Amino acid sequence: MHIDILTLFPEMFQGPFTESMLKRAQAKQLLHIALHNIRDYATDKHHTTDDTPFGGGGGMVMKPEPLLAALEALRAAGSPVYLLSPQGRRFDQHMVGELAALPRFVLVCGRYEGVDERVRQLAITDEISIGDYVLT
Numbered sequence: 001m002h003i004d005i006l007t008l009f010p011e012m013f014q015g016p017f018t019e020s021m022l023k024r025a026q027a028k029q030l031l032h033i034a035l036h037n038i039r040d041y042a043t044d045k046h047h048t049t050d051d052t053p054f055g056g057g058g059g060m061v062m063k064p065e066p067l068l069a070a071l072e073a074l075r076a077a078g079s080p081v082y083l084l085s086p087q088g089r090r091f092d093q094h095m096v097g098e099l100a101a102l103p104r105f106v107l108v109c110g111r112y113e114g115v116d117e118r119v120r121q122l123a124i125t126d127e128i129s130i131g132d133y134v135l136t
Contacts, residue, residue: 001102002032004074006067007109008049010035034074038062041069050112059113064122067108067115071123074106080125081106085114086134088127095128 005013016022017033025031039047043065050060071081082088084107089095099105108115108124120127 001030001100002034002104004034004036004079004104004106005109006036006038006070006074006106008038008111009109010037036070036074038066038070041066041073043069051116053113054116054118061113062111062115062119064116064118067119068123071106071108079104079106081108081123083108083110083115083120083124083127084130085110085127086129086132088129091128091130 007013013033013035017026017035022031022033026033038049042049042063047066049063049066051063053059053061075081080102082105107128108119
């Protein structure tokens with residue numbers, strides 16, 4: 001199984017993914033986790049990843065350009081792309097089984113008030129919610 005994770009904070013994941021069962025699965029080459037910094041795909045001088053919503057509204061959303069560029073660079077043919085968001089399907093044991101059956105998939109970690117709606121329309125296969133709470 002190959003999991004690509006798109007995030008603004010790849011360093012936050014390195015500890016948990018190098019311990020316990022995940023470490024053993026990777027050592028046995030049963031699992032490969034690749035962390036990708038979304039800022040690496042921003043083209044401006046400051047590697048900007050946020051902007052005001054395209055249709056208006058409060059707050060900031062993740063810009064579509066860096067996310068879509070990252071997905072284009074990473075996406076293996078037919079690999080589903082899942083956005084982690086509060087609006088998604090609840091992550092439960094049934095979904096674990098669905099994901100475990102896939103050879104490869106991409107997880108997009110949202111930030112700010114979410115992602116630009118164009119990203120959802122153009123690139124997201126489904127949305128996953130890990131619970132009714134917000135992590136910072």
